Amino acid sequence: MSKRIDVTDLNVYYGSFLAVADVSLVMEPRSVTAFIGPSGCGKSTFLRTLNRMHEVLPGARVEGKVVMDGTDLYGANVDPVEVRRQVGMVFQRPNPFPTMSIADNVLAGVKLNNRRISKSDAADMVESSLRGANLWTEVKDRLDRPGSSLSGGQQQRLCIARTIAVKPQVVLMDEPCSALDPISTLAIEDLIEELKSDYTIVIVTHNMQQAARVSDRTAFFNIEGTGKPGRLVEMGDTSTIFSSPSKKATEDYISGRFG
Amino acid sequence: MTVTSPTRSPRTPAAASGGTRSRRRSGRGFYGLSLGAGISILVVLAAVAAFLLIEAWPAIVASREELDAISWLDASSLAVYIGPLIFGTLLSSVLALLFAVPIAVGIALFISHYAPRAIAQALGYLVDLLAAIPSVVYGLWGALWLQPVIDPFFRWLSDNLGFIPLFADYTPPARNVLAASTVLAVMILPIITAVSREVFLQAPRLHEEAALALGATRWEMVRMAVLPFGRSGVISASMLGLGRALGETMAVLMIISPGYLFSFFLLKPGQHQTIAANIASKFPEASGLSVNALIATGLALFTITFAVNMLARWVIARRKEFSGAN
Numbered sequence: 151m152s153k154r155i156d157v158t159d160l161n162v163y164y165g166s167f168l169a170v171a172d173v174s175l176v177m178e179p180r181s182v183t184a185f186i187g188p189s190g191c192g193k194s195t196f197l198r199t200l201n202r203m204h205e206v207l208p209g210a211r212v213e214g215k216v217v218m219d220g221t222d223l224y225g226a227n228v229d230p231v232e233v234r235r236q237v238g239m240v241f242q243r244p245n246p247f248p249t250m251s252i253a254d255n256v257l258a259g260v261k262l263n264n265r266r267i268s269k270s271d272a273a274d275m276v277e278s279s280l281r282g283a284n285l286w287t288e289v290k291d292r293l294d295r296p297g298s299s300l301s302g303g304q305q306q307r308l309c310i311a312r313t314i315a316v317k318p319q320v321v322l323m324d325e326p327c328s329a330l331d332p333i334s335t336l337a338i339e340d341l342i343e344e345l346k347s348d349y350t351i352v353i354v355t356h357n358m359q360q361a362a363r364v365s366d367r368t369a370f371f372n373i374e375g376t377g378k379p380g381r382l383v384e385m386g387d388t389s390t391i392f393s394s395p396s397k398k399a400t401e402d403y404i405s406g407r408f409g
Numbered sequence: 410m411t412v413t414s415p416t417r418s419p420r421t422p423a424a425a426s427g428g429t430r431s432r433r434r435s436g437r438g439f440y441g442l443s444l445g446a447g448i449s450i451l452v453v454l455a456a457v458a459a460f461l462l463i464e465a466w467p468a469i470v471a472s473r474e475e476l477d478a479i480s481w482l483d484a485s486s487l488a489v490y491i492g493p494l495i496f497g498t499l500l501s502s503v504l505a506l507l508f509a510v511p512i513a514v515g516i517a518l519f520i521s522h523y524a525p526r527a528i529a530q531a532l533g534y535l536v537d538l539l540a541a542i543p544s545v546v547y548g549l550w551g552a553l554w555l556q557p558v559i560d561p562f563f564r565w566l567s568d569n570l571g572f573i574p575l576f577a578d579y580t581p582p583a584r585n586v587l588a589a590s591t592v593l594a595v596m597i598l599p600i601i602t603a604v605s606r607e608v609f610l611q612a613p614r615l616h617e618e619a620a621l622a623l624g625a626t627r628w629e630m631v632r633m634a635v636l637p638f639g640r641s642g643v644i645s646a647s648m649l650g651l652g653r654a655l656g657e658t659m660a661v662l663m664i665i666s667p668g669y670l671f672s673f674f675l676l677k678p679g680q681h682q683t684i685a686a687n688i689a690s691k692f693p694e695a696s697g698l699s700v701n702a703l704i705a706t707g708l709a710l711f712t713i714t715f716a717v718n719m720l721a722r723w724v725i726a727r728r729k730e731f732s733g734a735n
């Protein structure tokens with residue numbers, strides 16, 4: 151599992167508005183890449199191009215190349231549905247399906263590919279995915295309760311379990327801890343640390359300490375002003391970016407000297 | 410998003426305490442108003458129920474001889490008379506619901522999740538227009554246009570599936586319960602579509618995106634995130650439609666050739682009649698006890714409609730925990 155993603159000259163539009171311009175970067179397998187930058191610089195927008203979720207909005211489109219494992223995800227005969235099975239996503243707000251039980255939430259994606267999954271296989275998959283998301287011990291006695299009966303942090307881990315249950319190559323996370331308390335945040339950060347041995351992980355965060363703690367590489371995005379597109383300022387090893395960034399803007403942002 | 414209501418904004422220390430009392434008074438005023446509105450609904454309901462009961466009572470307690478004096482009532486008792494009417498009412502309405510709900514849900518989904526915006530709007534508008542057509546017009550349409558059009562289809566049904574009693578013995582013209590149900594279905598389509606569409610539009614974007622991000626196709630996304638969310642709304646919509654179908658008078662009156670049987674021959678004329686159409690057809694010539702007998706059938710209709718609503722509420726409440734309302 152776990153694949154490398156190569157982005158070349160990516161421009162992302164909402165209708166005629168260019169939201170992100172000229173991004174080229176690489177996300178390495180079995181590592182965590184963090185996106186940081188001020189609000190509105192296009193981190194979420196860019197992240198959503200990596201699993202073709204951007205285009206579900208009316209008028210939204212993408213120019214450029216996103217190559218995973220030798221195939222351009224935006225190639226003419228690539229099915230976005232297939233892309234999304236390979237590139238999973240965890241959202242900012244925990245969003246388990248409220249009409250499904252905890253177990254059914256975990257299996258939601260699995261059942262799309264494989265309707266006729268046997269009972270015992272399903273149970274195994276629920277257990278292994280929940281264990282993978284460090285949630286098993288907390289919910290094993292109430293798997294048939296609705297997913298919405300869990301706490302926010304548990305819900306977010308349920309969403310991670312649901313995402314890894316379909317065995318993607320890449321897991322994208324858009325501020326996965328921003329709605330959570332410090333303890334749940336730590337639980338998710340530990341989880342990210344474990345997941346990185348199996349997946350390519352890309353995480354957007356506003357929390358500098360979090361980026362420093364969990365990521366191997368960090369990309370800093372910036373925006374020159376309202377109406378201007380967001381751009382990638384620099385990218386490098388997390389330790390380098392946080393100790394000796396090569397651009398002034400990066401240093402200002404990281405040290406909190408930012409508008 | 411952040412629309413702060415005027416009653417909440419003066420939370421700042423600057424808010425003068427002078428305004429508090431008048432605000433509290435207006436709050437109490439509104440409470441009184443809504444309480445009054447709630448009570449008045451109950452009063453009207455109780456008044457209607459009382460009227461029906463009081464007016465139906467003479468017929469309910471009437472002896473067999475007294476009932477026999479009513480020319481059109483040749484049944485051994487009132488209950489025996491009302492039974493087939495209740496059956497006919499339920500049959501025609503449930504059939505209508507059976508036709509209308511899948512179509513309405515389909516149209517609502519198409520409008521809310523598939524059609525490009527311009528088409529969706531036009532289609533929604535068109536469906537709403539259907540609701541504005543008076544039921545007499547539906548009756549005319551059913552009797553004059555639909556009956557000849559539907560005739561070959563009924564013929565085919567009777568010829569090929571006639572071995573099933575449901576479809577046996579079709580006799581043209583199509584003045585049977587199936588034709589009436591078809592018109593009823595068209596009549597209740599707009600309300601079911603409109604309510605379902607509103608509910609589907611409110612399906613949370615969050616869950617739709619969750620489904621898509623798991624690799625769901627659009628239809629799978631609808632099945633995972635939209636339909637379960639809209640389920641209770643569709644049930645309410647259907648009950649609204651059922652309520653309309655149960656009470657619909659003119660269209661049935663103008664189409665169906667009445668009969669008073671517990672019959673499952675959907676294509677035979679002279680088998681069924683609904684309570685509402687029956688009252689409308691008999692009332693002009695009724696006097697004395699026969700009026701009371703008709704009102705007794707009305708009481709039965711009232712009770713059915715009430716029960717249907719209760720049932721709907723129960724169905725919706727049963728799975729509230731999983732409804733996504735939290």
Ligand SMILES: Nc1ncnc2c1ncn2[C@@H]1O[C@H](COP(=O)(O)OP(=O)(O)OP(=O)(O)O)[C@@H](O)[C@H]1O
Nearest residue numbers: 164167169187188189190191192193194195196207
């Ligand atoms: N649905 C949309 N339609 C039009 N423009 C949008 C839409 N979503 C975002 N934008 C615009 O795209 C730009 C980038 O937004 P984006 O949400 O990607 O920023 P972000 O870096 O994720 O910000 P934050 O840190 O606040 O989440 C902003 O200018 C924003 O206004």
Ligand SMILES: [Mg+2]
Nearest residue numbers: 193194195324
């Ligand atoms: Mg964002």
